[in-house]
Amino acid sequence: MPAADYARKGSLTRRLVYVAAAVSVGLLLLEGAARLTEMRYGEKPVDARSPIAFQQVPVKDPYRDESGRRYIQNGEWPGQQVPVEKTSEEFRIVVLGGSAAAGMGVAPPASFAKVMERLLNDAHPDRRVRVVNMAWTGFNSAQQARFLAAHIQGVQPDLVLTVMGNNEFLDMVAVAATNAPSAVIAARKIERRLALARWLMPARDAEPAPTAPSVVDRRIVKQRPDVRAFVAERLGRSLESIRDSAAGVGARVMVSSVAVNQVFGWFESPWPYVDYFGPHIESYARLRWALRYEAPRIAVELAEPILAEDPRDPGRQLIAAWAYAAAGDERRARELLHRARTRLEADQDNGGFDAREGVTYAAVMASLGENDAGFETLSSAWRWVDVETAVDRRSALARAWYELGRYDLAGPMMQALVEEGSEFSRAGSFENGLLASHSARLGLEFFDLADRVSSALPSGIPGYDIFLDYCHYNVRGHLYVGHFLAEAVSDRYLGDGEIRPLDADLREEAKLRAGRLSDLPDLRWWAGADFRVERLVYDPEPGRQWRIRQLEDTIARQGQSAIALTYRGNWYAYHPQSIEETRLEKAAEAYRRALELDPNFEAARANLRHVEWMRR
Template identity: 25%
Template sequence: MKPRGDRVRSAQGKTAGPRTTSAPSHSRPTPLKRWVFRLAPLALLFAAFFALEAGLRWTGVARSPRYFLPALHQGEKRWIENLRFGWRFFPKQIARTPQPISIRQARAREDFRVFVLGESAALGDPNPAFGMPRILEILLQEALPHRRVQVVNVAMTAINSHVLREIAEECSTREGDVWIVYAGNNEVIGPFGGGTVFGRQAPPRAAIAASLAWRGTGIAQLLESWVARAPSVQDERAGWTGLEMFKDQQVAWADPRLKKVHQHFEANLDYIVKKGLAAGARVVLSTVACNLRDCAPFGASLPGGIQPDLARRWNALYRDGVAAESRADMTSALELYRAAAELEAAHAELQFRIARLLAAQSKDAEAKVHFGQARDHDVQRFRIDSAANEIIRRVAKRHSGEQLGFVDSEQRLSETSPGGIPGRDLFLEHVHFNFEGNYALARLLAPEALRTARAGSGTAPRPILTLQECAARLGFSDWDRYQTLRKIHERLQGLPYTIQLDHGEQLERVQGEMASLRPSLEPGALRAAAARVGDAVRRRSDDWVLRDQHGKLLEAAGDVEGAVAAWMKTHELMPHFVNAPYQIGNLLDSAGRSREAEPFLRAALQPMPHFVEAMNALGLCLTAQKRFAEANSWFAKALEWRPAFATAHVNWGLSLAAEQRPMEAITHYEAALRLRPGHANTHYNLAIALKALNRTNDLLVQLQKTVQLNPQFREARYNLASELAAHGKLEAALAEYKETIARWPELADAHYGLATVHARLHQNQHAEEAAKAALRRNPNHAGARSLLQRLEEPAQR
């Protein structure tokens, strides 16, 4: 048999060469079969993906990505907020949560439902109980006495139009009568913005949609949870720090990213409006106001690419202008600033300085232009810019019609401000309203919201409630104003506020306002305020927010039982509102009723397992019951969720110290001090642990730091004096005892301590005087009586 060679095809298309009798060869697979073979692995991969996804959802491992979740309350089907909604857009450890919501799934005919979409300014930060949505609800209910008005606050902190687009998608099936959209401050720093820290900056819309779809899957959530557990991502300081997180994200007016941000904003806003109109709602668009007069830029820089020689000349003029302004030569300062602006005007602080000088000359119209330019050229974009407000106006005009309402709040609020320039008359800082500002905004929006309800009703409009009437209906008091300012004061202590050129003025103003409100903290004032909230509760007995407010005031007034009762009613009205059982648990635990407190703290963690404050409180509650192992596990869980939670470190240290484990306690106190340097209580707790280890020098250092940080810390100062005396540092001890007595003259132990030091120094007359002083304050002080007897014995011989 000849060997088989290559076959050659003849011209006629037949195979040339001898025929063979070998076994028949297999036929080649058809093109269809080849594609089947190629696609089979891909199909199996998809099948495995969907099977795993289905399994994760069925077992509850995957969380719902939706904003609204179904719930049952007293046999009625309702929609409530999803506390994990923000996890699609932010790292879960710092994700913000929606406001508590509860609306009927089956909307009744008498219901009038309004959705407010926006960011923290629309939300009502820092106190949503007195924000625009709450005031708007009061105004609308007064205007529609025969309807059941519910303003549903779906605004959230730190979000922007990319997130609002997703919320709007769900609102479209929740039968809203009116949508109010007040948004635009966070377009640059929010998710997918040009200066965000939460992922890619200004990606294409298709990439954003793909990212959100992927992060909504259970598989993505599972992978993210694995990554989050890795030691490399467990940053000790990770946590929500507000605007400070964006301190390195500068976006100039000419930055190409800003153009993309504006394009996304217009597309998203257009989509939201279309969704609302298609759902049959009246959509009310509003421009966004911000603080121009009393908020210096957060960041300023000359445009990139400026010629070095021009930059040098500009800097010289600007520097000379600042020097002239500092010596109160305002005429020269303004001339120098104007000269600098002729060289290069795109500098936020320059524009702000020019604006302030013009405002001081009552040239308000010209000043307003420069204040606006200062805002637009601020490279730390925490406020809406003029281009974004023009986008809102353009979208409103594009969709103008009977169902589209438009309020130019930026313009209308300016008209009510001194000189037409909004400032501290309306705002707490850069964008968040005070109570007067929230009322002013709500009053502008209310007529547009009412157009749908009154159409064809034939009812005469009622007068709009006044500011004072709204305050009374909401239980707003000077105590609430003080609490709001306290939060703002704390906020102003951190970046980026501390680098604003008017930071000192802002801080001084807030401190002055707080000082004027301190009488509201007196017991009598608190009881009166709580009584007024009680009156408001009787008018709106099913208002859970008022009940929550009542609980806070009763607690502040020292009425523990009344506060617990108020929060019990809050819990009854809003069972998934985690703050009510949390507050009840805290109150009971603080009152020494830890066993009663425990179930409430556990109840707070059921709907929100990542509620780190409740984890910490439960740890304290278990520590009080000497269940140290359980307590420590809850402190560990709190720190797993929020590694920068210094309070959990401190309390874990206290639990370990109570177990007589001072070395481990010290580790946690030191960790807390790395996270929160200069915290007096932590230094004091560290000192107590060091005493247990007989580390005298370190102990004294920590006690000295404690009293330096908090001169009024009585226990620390007294213990410092005692420890100095115990270790033979008598002159230093003498000084500390005298300082303690000067601050707390009725402290008998301090007088006795002073007497013992004088006695050791053989200063018997001073020792006798101090011992007698101790006995005058506490006639039963055995130590002082014994010392006095010993001192008197030589004289009697």
């Protein structure tokens, strides 16, 4: 090669070196500038990012002070308040979690956070325990950690209690609708290391995905090793952040595992026949809750018109038979059961029973005390089913064995279905195991709530006895969880104190539930078609304007009755957007007027006591 070529090549090399050096220096300067910017304005969150609109974390204007009270302006329950000046006898608890911890499906006073608060105050009269519920529907642990960091200085808790784990895969499932999860995970790693990458990143990954992944796709995402590793590491970082935030105000942290509904199955949406009865869907929705909540006569009243529309349909026959069996009309139940079974067994191409028919048949047989016969019939009808590949039938089989009391067979099958991740917002042993191991690594207290709940149930399998759907508790479930958490907090942090027995509260709840059927004008207020099983309090979701209209219509129909006044008091006491001081006074006055009209109306009396306690 001529000398001139060597010279040109050397010159080009030097230029490239200079360019590379200049670019490197420029990037280093930009990285330094980005880090200085973060030191002044705060670091952009990486782990808390999400493409989902409802997973965006509000951190501005977290609270405001007025008349010696501090009002929390963000969260599922805006308007929660604590005194600005915290006294020495006061013990404050912050609860973190998703929609189950937030109390979706019940009104605020029925949630386990408030159950726990009442129990702890009764057990420790020398202390003033306040529970601030900072749980938020749909938030994963990273978003909860960020929300806590923005609010903890204003609340000054003594204990941070986490009851989270259901939403850890939610953003990754959403990512899979528009991106490859592996690419997003790689980008997250870069963003965590480089301030410049954090500075350049958008607030969200993308706009909310227009189409959700299919059930099969969701299962695949949750089982991917790279996604599971990412979720595991992020959960650990979230708990570390929560620990550090708590330490900054001298608070301790207790991490709880999460209980879920293991009976909720693949084939349900979320109950058999939910889309089957056309114009009777609302009646069927009320009917199923009447059966679950021990109101069989109401169930019969609702089942009869459904059956009358097509008396030869086996699905309608089974539903009506279930209602009659629960109501004690064994003759009518057996008659309908025989007709349904005869017609179904003629359909040999389908094995006699499809998934929803088999589960309902099992429930009817159990109501009649024919568990063994029901087990024999379904075992024979489904003997050719490949349950390893037919996931919907496997779920139905597990549910049928559960209804028939064969918990030894149902339990392992249901647990396996949970672990498969068919419902991606339902924690299993993977998430609960991570919570336990990370807690041990970080030196945090751990409470195995999932095990405690399972061991307290006769079946050992959490189901619709305490849940509304796949993970949200009914009122009874909130009593269980509130009691177990109160016992753990009392023993570990407050010392001597006796929590009232759970059985006493369960008996009270059953009595209240039975009495409300005559108190309330319509069963849907007691067990609604949208899975809300409420005490006599206002629905906590402000966006559901139709619920507000229904409430106003009910008050108008009832006039100045005790129940109408109680509804009005509940409106003032628990309306989530109301933070005016006078609302509690208005609520108390409404309850007092209700008791003047009906001195035996215990719901008004109980709510009056609660409001007076809130005003302390």
